[in-house]
Amino acid sequence: MNEINLKDKTFEIFIPETEIAAMVHSVANAINNSGIKNPLCIAVMNGAFLFAADLMRKITIPNTEISFIKLSSYAGTETTREVSKLIGVENNISGRNIIVLEDIIDTGITLEKIITLLEKENVADIKIATLLFKPDAYTKDIHIDFIGKSIPNDFVVGYGLDYDEFGRNLPHIYKLKN
Numbered sequence: 001m002n003e004i005n006l007k008d009k010t011f012e013i014f015i016p017e018t019e020i021a022a023m024v025h026s027v028a029n030a031i032n033n034s035g036i037k038n039p040l041c042i043a044v045m046n047g048a049f050l051f052a053a054d055l056m057r058k059i060t061i062p063n064t065e066i067s068f069i070k071l072s073s074y075a076g077t078e079t080t081r082e083v084s085k086l087i088g089v090e091n092n093i094s095g096r097n098i099i100v101l102e103d104i105i106d107t108g109i110t111l112e113k114i115i116t117l118l119e120k121e122n123v124a125d126i127k128i129a130t131l132l133f134k135p136d137a138y139t140k141d142i143h144i145d146f147i148g149k150s151i152p153n154d155f156v157v158g159y160g161l162d163y164d165e166f167g168r169n170l171p172h173i174y175k176l177k178n
């Protein structure tokens with residue numbers, strides 16, 4: 001399947017599943033060799049669910065844990081100011097070595113919010129692992145520790161990534177056809 005249609009758009013194959021597997025493997029190797037002790041991996045839902053599932057099976061660090069979070073935005077107080085909240089954070093993650101698992105980092109706005117919220121929990125350390133990274137769109141100074149692949153500013157779907165919630169189940173990653 002070199003092309004697929006989701007709703008009104010056509011996507012073409014971009015990263016086949018064999019290459020995705022190699023990317024996941026190389027991120028896992030880097031994490032395994034990083035010296036991080038007793039990590040608590042925190043996968044950002046929904047997009048990172050397949051990446052997290054495949055990556056975790058390749059992590060060999062003793063006492064590795066995984067948890068799942070969602071970032072929700074809501075209107076705070078009496079103003080319409082947008083406030084972010086992390087849903088699903090364990091009761092006590094203070095002192096933990098966190099590895100945030102992301103599907104894709106684009107502008108970095110989401111990542112920055114997540115890190116700000118995690119820092120309030122007094123964690124010991126935060127490392128970032130992302131399957132995909134768009135360096136040309138990135139606007140933040142936050143260092144990204146583990147990157148599966150850097151890609152151009154194309155809109156991609158598949159392997160967890162969606163177009164209006166469709167396409168998450170695709171085994172390959174596709175990009176929007178122009």
Ligand code: 5GP
Nearest residue numbers: 104105106107108109110154155156161162
């Ligand atoms: P950021 O806050 O870094 O700009 O965006 C991060 C979020 O935007 C990702 O977690 C993802 O949900 C969405 N996103 C950014 N680029 C893409 C893309 O190419 N495809 C899909 N499906 N989502 C994207």
Ligand code: MG
Nearest residue numbers: 044045047103
């Ligand atoms: Mg996401």
